Amino acid sequence: MNYFSSDFKLGILGGGQLGKMLLTETRKFDIQTLVLDPNEEAPSRFGCNNFYKGSLMDFDTVYQFGKMVHLLTIEIENVNLDALDKLEEEGLPIFPSPKTLRLIQNKGKQKDLYIQNGIPTSKHLRFVGLDDLRNSISKDELDFPFVWKSAEFGYDGNGVKICRSAIDLMKLPDVECIAEELIPFKNELAVIVARSFSGEIKTYPVVEMEFHPEANQVEYVICPARINESVAQKAQEIALKVSETFNHVGLLAVEMFQTEDDEILVNEVAPRPHNSGHYSIEASYTSQFENHLRAILNLPLGSTDSKVAGIMVNLVGEEGYEGPVYYENIGQIMAIDGVTPHIYGKRETRPFRKMGHVTIVNEDMTIARQIAQEVKNSIRVISYQ
Amino acid sequence: MNYFSSDFKLGILGGGQLGKMLLTETRKFDIQTLVLDPNEEAPSRFGCNNFYKGSLMDFDTVYQFGKMVHLLTIEIENVNLDALDKLEEEGLPIFPSPKTLRLIQNKGKQKDLYIQNGIPTSKHLRFVGLDDLRNSISKDELDFPFVWKSAEFGYDGNGVKICRSAIDLMKLPDVECIAEELIPFKNELAVIVARSFSGEIKTYPVVEMEFHPEANQVEYVICPARINESVAQKAQEIALKVSETFNHVGLLAVEMFQTEDDEILVNEVAPRPHNSGHYSIEASYTSQFENHLRAILNLPLGSTDSKVAGIMVNLVGEEGYEGPVYYENIGQIMAIDGVTPHIYGKRETRPFRKMGHVTIVNEDMTIARQIAQEVKNSIRVISYQ
Numbered sequence: 001m002n003y004f005s006s007d008f009k010l011g012i013l014g015g016g017q018l019g020k021m022l023l024t025e026t027r028k029f030d031i032q033t034l035v036l037d038p039n040e041e042a043p044s045r046f047g048c049n050n051f052y053k054g055s056l057m058d059f060d061t062v063y064q065f066g067k068m069v070h071l072l073t074i075e076i077e078n079v080n081l082d083a084l085d086k087l088e089e090e091g092l093p094i095f096p097s098p099k100t101l102r103l104i105q106n107k108g109k110q111k112d113l114y115i116q117n118g119i120p121t122s123k124h125l126r127f128v129g130l131d132d133l134r135n136s137i138s139k140d141e142l143d144f145p146f147v148w149k150s151a152e153f154g155y156d157g158n159g160v161k162i163c164r165s166a167i168d169l170m171k172l173p174d175v176e177c178i179a180e181e182l183i184p185f186k187n188e189l190a191v192i193v194a195r196s197f198s199g200e201i202k203t204y205p206v207v208e209m210e211f212h213p214e215a216n217q218v219e220y221v222i223c224p225a226r227i228n229e230s231v232a233q234k235a236q237e238i239a240l241k242v243s244e245t246f247n248h249v250g251l252l253a254v255e256m257f258q259t260e261d262d263e264i265l266v267n268e269v270a271p272r273p274h275n276s277g278h279y280s281i282e283a284s285y286t287s288q289f290e291n292h293l294r295a296i297l298n299l300p301l302g303s304t305d306s307k308v309a310g311i312m313v314n315l316v317g318e319e320g321y322e323g324p325v326y327y328e329n330i331g332q333i334m335a336i337d338g339v340t341p342h343i344y345g346k347r348e349t350r351p352f353r354k355m356g357h358v359t360i361v362n363e364d365m366t367i368a369r370q371i372a373q374e375v376k377n378s379i380r381v382i383s384y385q
Numbered sequence: 386m387n388y389f390s391s392d393f394k395l396g397i398l399g400g401g402q403l404g405k406m407l408l409t410e411t412r413k414f415d416i417q418t419l420v421l422d423p424n425e426e427a428p429s430r431f432g433c434n435n436f437y438k439g440s441l442m443d444f445d446t447v448y449q450f451g452k453m454v455h456l457l458t459i460e461i462e463n464v465n466l467d468a469l470d471k472l473e474e475e476g477l478p479i480f481p482s483p484k485t486l487r488l489i490q491n492k493g494k495q496k497d498l499y500i501q502n503g504i505p506t507s508k509h510l511r512f513v514g515l516d517d518l519r520n521s522i523s524k525d526e527l528d529f530p531f532v533w534k535s536a537e538f539g540y541d542g543n544g545v546k547i548c549r550s551a552i553d554l555m556k557l558p559d560v561e562c563i564a565e566e567l568i569p570f571k572n573e574l575a576v577i578v579a580r581s582f583s584g585e586i587k588t589y590p591v592v593e594m595e596f597h598p599e600a601n602q603v604e605y606v607i608c609p610a611r612i613n614e615s616v617a618q619k620a621q622e623i624a625l626k627v628s629e630t631f632n633h634v635g636l637l638a639v640e641m642f643q644t645e646d647d648e649i650l651v652n653e654v655a656p657r658p659h660n661s662g663h664y665s666i667e668a669s670y671t672s673q674f675e676n677h678l679r680a681i682l683n684l685p686l687g688s689t690d691s692k693v694a695g696i697m698v699n700l701v702g703e704e705g706y707e708g709p710v711y712y713e714n715i716g717q718i719m720a721i722d723g724v725t726p727h728i729y730g731k732r733e734t735r736p737f738r739k740m741g742h743v744t745i746v747n748e749d750m751t752i753a754r755q756i757a758q759e760v761k762n763s764i765r766v767i768s769y770q
Contacts, residue, residue, distance in 0.1 A: 307692040325390050
């Protein structure tokens with residue numbers, strides 16, 4: 001297939017920052033793109049060939065969109081899967097496949113799959129709703145503390161809650177959910193796996209994540225993770241196994257816990273470019289976005305090695321500010337060597353909203369880490385109104 | 386000034402591949418852009434906020450375009466300078482300045498400036514037209530061989546001719562021109578200088594260029610140039626002096642000859658991102674496009690150091706092919722580690738048309754050079770029609 005400056009059309013469901021960064025690569029290769037997003041101010045409205053405003057959850061909208069393209073991918077999981085099933089049935093290649101998305105959209109099914117395939121993960125129980133969960137507690141099948149997760153539509157920490165006592169249950173919504181064993185862990189790790197349609201497969205180095213204690217959003221992503229080589233190797237092997245279990249095409253970001261005794265437990269996956277791979281734009285030979293594109297187009301995968309150490313700092317809206325965004329001290333951080341801000345293009349900030357990220361690269365990880373701290377302490381995402 | 390996700394509007398005159406790669410950076414920073422280009426199929430029609438079709442040489446078109454923006458830059462030198470003069474007079478910041486563009490648009494004036502400022506360059510004579518030049522030859526003021534250059538509007542080898550005898554004169558157009566001493570040289574070098582409005586200045590490493598013998602277009606750009614440290618230092622010092630002489634704001638690409646006895650002679654300059662800096666997208670801490678943007682917005686300049694060795698191969702249309710483009714063997718070269726194609730987005734190829742480039746990066750320059758040769762021997766820009 002000829003993709004470059006041709007009539008080939010790639011459809012992207014979702015027009016957020018992941019789509020925007022993917023469009024940088026489609027432009028680089030001059031591949032025609034159509035983007036669908038409900039928000040007419042979506043970050044991906046520029047850089048695509050055609051932008052369509054419409055619901056990602058509406059059958060007809062997604063189906064009609066799919067009929068206009070030669071291949072369909074997603075930058076967000078929550079899309080109408082019935083429309084994708086029908087499009088796939090009618091012969092449209094869709095990566096990741098609706099089958100994979102259906103498994104991943106439901107955290108209960110996802111966990112079951114890991115257990116079935118011998119992939120290490122924390123113990124869990126599935127519940128149809130809150131009453132079901134309460135019953136389980138009253139029957140002593142489930143003990144505090146545990147991690148409650150909404151089975152569907154969780155995003156960026158919404159839909160996750162550590163429950164330590166009955167009081168915590170009171171704030172939970174009555175939805176299908178799972179309860180997971182609360183695992184004390186040393187590190188949260190992630191491995192991004194790229195797998196093409198022909199089965200070529202490559203893993204990015206293991207990254208290490210630090211979370212904001214309140215917002216439950218990633219604060220630093222550090223590549224390579226500062227862990228033992230044997231632990232890193234184990235994490236990569238498990239990630240490969242997860243990708244093969246899903247028979248995944250495209251990128252799969254596998255989030256994992258490193259336990260106190262150096263076991264690796266799979267937490268959850270994202271079937272697309274991922275926040276934990278943003279460092280790759282500056283640090284890697286091939287960015288995660290370029291490799292996602294290569295994988296779904298069945299082009300050879302690019303090298304996932306790093307040129308230099310990379311650290312990513314998320315730019316999220318400061319608490320107490322809501323309105324037109326202002327990036328305080330952005331000039332100050334840009335004066336530091338190896339510092340690159342990425343501004344997603346959202347006009348309005350609000351507390352904890354993901355507004356951008358900053359990548360810090362350096363030959364020396366220790367220096368990169370110091371600079372990352374400096375960046376974090378300097379820049380603030382605020383509003384004057 | 387707040388540029389990021391704000392109401393600030395940057396105008397770009399010209400919508401070719403340089404503009405397209407600059408837009409990657411404006412998108413990364415979410416800076417609003419307006420682009421003017423005569424071709425509605427211009428590579429920059431995507432990725433900007435608003436694209437306007439119109440002549441770059443028409444006073445009213447350029448003037449009206451300028452009235453819509455807060456700052457104006459160019460990606461091609463041949464624009465209506467009277468309109469820029471008027472806009473500047475009315476307070477619009479324009480980088481590079483119309484004064485610099487006026488000097489650079491005329492190769493005779495450019496050469497005179499070098500002589501006046503003690504910048505080493507080959508000997509030259511200026512002529513108002515062909516008769517004037519013939520007179521000079523008949524009076525023995527000018528001897529064969531020499532390099533004839535059209536004073537204005539030369540691009541990619543058009544407007545340059547080596548004249549070895551009277552026969553060569555017969556094909557020349559009757560335009561204002563210069564005749565330069567034909568210098569035997571070891572290397573063609575280039576240094577890109579970034580200088581911001583506040584006077585902060587940085588040079589990229591010296592690159593080495595190899596030209597296609599017939600098309601007079603760059604075939605390989607190699608960074609860093611494989612030359613002595615002392616020669617490299619001299620080249621960078623001279624480039625800095627040229628930038629200061631022009632009081633330049635933005636990027637200035639300084640093309641130079643390294644003579645047989647290791648003298649550096651300035652050939653000509655381009656007041657914008659340049660083909661010789663494309664390698665920087667993959668190899669440098671900060672790409673030339675990002676630094677052009679930082680410079681004109683008076684933001685701190687980014688590091689111009691390289692992470693790895695970089696080589697750039699131009700993708701030009703094969704002789705004998707004209708029509709819808711097809712990139713033969715592009716998949717084959719993408720299978721090699723560190724190889725990144727950039728496709729400019731021109732639907733039609735024709736002989737020697739610049740259609741894209743490929744960057745090869747590697748920690749080891751020798752390996753990079755071998756891969757570059759392999760890339761050059763594999764990919765062909767052809768058409769099936």
